[in-house]
Amino acid sequence: MCAGIGSESKENGMMSRAKVLTIDTMNPTVKKVEYAVRGPIVARAVELERELSEGMKKPFSEVIKANIGDAHAMGQQPITFFRQVLALCSYPELLSDSTFPEDAKSRACSILNSCGGNSMGSYSPSQGIESVRQDVARYIERRDGGVPCDPDNIYLTTGASDGIVTMLKLLVCGEGATRAGVMISIPQYPLYSAALAELGAVQINYYLNEEKFWSLDISELQRALDEARLYCNPRALCIINPGNPTGQVQSRECIEDVIRFAAQERLFLMADEVYQDNVYAEGCQFHSFKKVLFEMGPEYSETVELASFHSTSKCYMGECGFRGGYMEIINMDDDVKAQLTKLLSVRLCPPVPGQALMDLVVNPPQPGEPSYERFIKERTATLSTLAEKAKLTEQVLNTVQGISCNPVQGAMYSFPRITIPEKAVKEATDMGQQPDMFYCMKMLEETGICLVPGSGFGQREGTYHFRMTILPRTDKLKILLNKVQEFHLKFTQQYS
Amino acid sequence: MCAGIGSESKENGMMSRAKVLTIDTMNPTVKKVEYAVRGPIVARAVELERELSEGMKKPFSEVIKANIGDAHAMGQQPITFFRQVLALCSYPELLSDSTFPEDAKSRACSILNSCGGNSMGSYSPSQGIESVRQDVARYIERRDGGVPCDPDNIYLTTGASDGIVTMLKLLVCGEGATRAGVMISIPQYPLYSAALAELGAVQINYYLNEEKFWSLDISELQRALDEARLYCNPRALCIINPGNPTGQVQSRECIEDVIRFAAQERLFLMADEVYQDNVYAEGCQFHSFKKVLFEMGPEYSETVELASFHSTSKCYMGECGFRGGYMEIINMDDDVKAQLTKLLSVRLCPPVPGQALMDLVVNPPQPGEPSYERFIKERTATLSTLAEKAKLTEQVLNTVQGISCNPVQGAMYSFPRITIPEKAVKEATDMGQQPDMFYCMKMLEETGICLVPGSGFGQREGTYHFRMTILPRTDKLKILLNKVQEFHLKFTQQYS
Known part of the structure; x- marks a missing residue:
């Protein structure tokens, strides 16, 4: 009987130790939060990267993350002056290093x-x-x-x-x-x-x-x-x-x-x-x-x-x-x-x-300061490359039947409208997926390109889009745009 | 009549532009937030610093902020190795600088x-x-x-x-x-x-x-x-x-x-x-x-x-x-x-x-790595100095009649209990102030020492405390403790 009580109380003990915090008892407002830019498609991209690095065969050799405005990750170089000053602030012993320009110091x-x-x-x-x-x-x-x-x-x-x-x-x-x-x-x-x-x-x-x-x-x-x-x-x-x-x-x-x-x-x-x-x-x-x-x-x-x-x-x-x-x-x-x-x-x-x-x-370098010219050169190069890539993106995407793209007047993204065939819309809906999520997931699996579906940003009912950054290096951006083009044609054929 | 309408509509326009966001219409939960560590006493300390720097006469020459666990602000030096690595990460060109140790690189x-x-x-x-x-x-x-x-x-x-x-x-x-x-x-x-x-x-x-x-x-x-x-x-x-x-x-x-x-x-x-x-x-x-x-x-x-x-x-x-x-x-x-x-x-x-x-x-330097000894020396020096200051603080405060202080076994603060005379409690209460806020404000005005009243942390009803960091340099800490001692005696006399 003692044993009985013991085991009962232990069982009660265990039962009473069901999780305190569960999906049903957590803050309900947090559950309502959505953030597509780092959503399921990005999680899958990270998985694919790992699979590639483990030698798994894929129809592509590299995942290109065009989902987020993360310039340095795409190869953009930091402004030299900024980083010199940050190094000096981090380790002030460098203030006596003569290789640092005086204005940085x-x-x-x-x-x-x-x-x-x-x-x-x-x-x-x-x-x-x-x-x-x-x-x-x-x-x-x-x-x-x-x-x-x-x-x-x-x-x-x-x-x-x-x-x-x-x-x-x-x-x-x-x-x-x-x-x-x-x-x-x-x-x-x-x-x-x-x-x-x-x-x-x-x-x-x-x-x-x-x-x-x-x-x-x-x-x-x-x-x-x-x-x-x-x-x-x-x-x-x-x-x-x-x-x-x-x-x-x-x-x-x-x-x-x-x-x-x-x-x-x-x-x-x-x-x-x-x-x-x-x-x-x-x-x-x-x-x-x-x-x-x-x-x-x-x-x-x-x-x-x-x-x-x-x-x-x-x-x-x-x-x-x-x-x-x-x-x-x-x-x-x-x-x-x-x-x-x-x-x-x-x-x-x-x-x-x-x-x-x-x-x-x-408060960047001013005319006459030693770092001024280099700063202007670096800044100008970055901004003019971005301008080229904005134009390139718009132009290439607009050549694709079923994709139409407003000019990228500013910022870092193109948000083209895409035509998704009825059959694909139906297949997506049957799977409980937004049609443009279905489209972007397929693109990721087939090409390694990671975009964010328009549904993550909101769009007029019945229209579909994706967001793509213009940040990849120009040579990569061209490859990426060609792959998007090929994928779109193939996808359209497949579901027509 | 036209003018009338115009001015009326303008008046309406102006009236309708009363502030959108006022204390009465803002998020009520934000209003309930309190954070004493950076509260009114610190705002006053910053003011006093400005007044001092503008040449205003005060009964002290310097404000000592013992309100917050801000070690570097109190003169503690950063760990060299950490800052070397941060400088290298900020400005990777330094990786070719031979003055940086190999483990940092x-x-x-x-x-x-x-x-x-x-x-x-x-x-x-x-x-x-x-x-x-x-x-x-x-x-x-x-x-x-x-x-x-x-x-x-x-x-x-x-x-x-x-x-x-x-x-x-x-x-x-x-x-x-x-x-x-x-x-x-x-x-x-x-x-x-x-x-x-x-x-x-x-x-x-x-x-x-x-x-x-x-x-x-x-x-x-x-x-x-x-x-x-x-x-x-x-x-x-x-x-x-x-x-x-x-x-x-x-x-x-x-x-x-x-x-x-x-x-x-x-x-x-x-x-x-x-x-x-x-x-x-x-x-x-x-x-x-x-x-x-x-x-x-x-x-x-x-x-x-x-x-x-x-x-x-x-x-x-x-x-x-x-x-x-x-x-x-x-x-x-x-x-x-x-x-x-x-x-x-x-x-x-x-x-x-x-x-x-x-x-x-x-993941600090390991035995055998070039930065190990220096790292251990710096870490040990900081921790043993803190241990000394913890002891010093407890000892000095406990010599003061009306202050009693538990040992500072760890962390960075002393939280002594202070006796506040009835008369001071009454004066504070009449001013709508917590008695220990009244005490700390007076101390700040008279000595330049910035502490946080116990009421900002919570305490048993009818008890009073302050929180003081043990972080000031040892010589300054001694001065600070003496000033606290003098102030407490004077305050007690004044309100007895």
Whole structure:
């Protein structure tokens, strides 16, 4: 009997030790999060790479990851000056090394002087190193033709994603029909949908106009907003310019319209401007929301609440791994700003090497400094190669029957529309897969090319797309584009 | 009349442009967040520093920030080897520089080989660089006397804070009486209370036993849990060992008891072990929860869910600014793990320089390698200095009437209890201030010493404390302790 009790209590003990945390008992909002850029297709690409390296036979010799804007991984070289300064900051003994240029050394000294104990190993203020914020402010003033920028409005971040999530976090509130809603473009960068899902906010979709180079129509904003007001409390409008995944560059006129719309409809504006140097198409130019806002006069510049985001990860530097970024915040209520600062303090500070890198991006070598020429040469080479690849991608894809592609005016992606035969749509649907996921998976298995299906970004019902970066080296990009072409023809034949 | 309409509509326009985001319309959970370590007292310290630098007269010549465990800011030197490797990784041209030791170069090469395009500027996998996770796993195995560790259970993080918040995020769920509750020690590190407030979870306080060197009593855990079950759904138990802010080091026996308690009560265990190398008191030793769990046999090791956290910010390296860290996750449900990986992918990856640094911490120079002796010398010097300062702090503070201080067995802080005279308590309360905040503010204004009041960490009702780091250089620490002593006497006299 003793044994009986013992074993019973042991069994109870074991039963009571079923998992605490299961898919049924975990945070339900986390379950709703989706992020296609690193989704199942990328997991499969990683598997394929491993299989290849283990000698398994595949119809290709290499996996090409064109799924993510990861420039250095695709062979882009870092800017020499930036890395010299980072090395000096990491190991200040190098300051006595005569092979480093003097401007790199003076930049490193000024960064280290702003760090506690002259070390990048110290925490910075939660808002970011003060001198870096001052440099960011001066950069914005130069960029925006003298529109003033207050360093107190600059917050350094862990990449742009961190800033965007933080701002969304401040904005969400309410329950049921008064739940906060946030307007995002469709197609969108899925950080937005993921963050809104996690925060329990309502995602309000407005569709970009694919027929007009993915432009933004105010009438579509109005439609989306009017419908959303019936079931939630729309509070913010997010814009990505230049566009991700769609590569459009907004006209100045369009930005003015958006600002007027936000003012009239009382929406907090969030401008994701991480591709601000990535403008390739003739006649296109980057206009910052901040600049346009201030040029519209005090009626707007003194009232419209705006957060704009930048990063070290894109443009000509492509330094994703350092997770550097900043946000500028205009017209934010002072009490809310205090709450923001408090919220940031819990995470202590953004990574200091990323802050240092952000400082170099906004304060690169100047004419007359020893590193200037090399810097300009490297930057120009990268940006002009990207411009060539943008054009090449558009041209080759548009030669393929069943693929049609808007010009890649800016950013780093092409988002072509693809025709998927009925039979393939049916087969995918029967498998419970999105047709363009089915298409991209097949492409990956047959060619080793990893793209992201359009369904991961959102698209008009019944249309299909994929996102492809233009980042592979030109020779590789040509091979890749040819393979896409071949695959598309074969796929179309197979399912016709 | 036209003008009238115009001005009316303009007025409406202006009115309708009242701020979108105000303290009343912002996310209410963010408002509940508090984080004393960087709270109002630190803001005032920064102001005082500015005032001093502007030549304003103060009763002190320098502000000493003993509020935060920021070793390099207090003058601690980085480990040479770590910084050499980071410089090499930042600027690989240095690999041909003969002044760098060969082991630093080979370590840098192996890190760069694990980075896309051999650059720290590439994104890593969201879970962290695979080879770094393997090195972490081998480190844990060595640390824990051979208990196996699977690299798939290792997640690299942006400092330990990031890992802790992510785990809490998975655990929260429910509403009202079934809202998730998380047990945290009082006193606690306020990251926990801040994260729980933001996530809308219930904070369940269990009190450490100040009379017994801040030890953890299972009966107190039981009391806290039983009470909490009446109004929430307790899901997790957080432990900080060695303790922050209280500096205790848990005995092996106590850890076993905690594990048994967690198993029996079905709680997910979270072990914050960022101070694992910071153990000073004789007879004390760090025991990892993982090791103890596995030595308790399969009944526990195969069932109890555990996440443990480590960081590059503390121990002998003190590299806070790089935001490196990892978590190891044991017995997590596979579906939940997939959700965790997905959630992490939204933020792309932890900063790569922080990952590189974490790799060096878990894989430092080995006997026979050129950098070994220097590394050991530097590490030993830092840790033995910290041990001296821990002892010095305890001794000096305990000589002061009205201050009583437990031994600083580990970590980086002293958390002495202070007697605050009735009159001062009343004056503080009349001002709407916590009495120990009042005390610390006065100390800051009169001496320039910045401490954090105990109320920011939680304490038993009617008791008062402050947290002070032991990090200032020994000569400065002596001055600081003397000033604290003088201030306390003066304050006591003034309010008696």
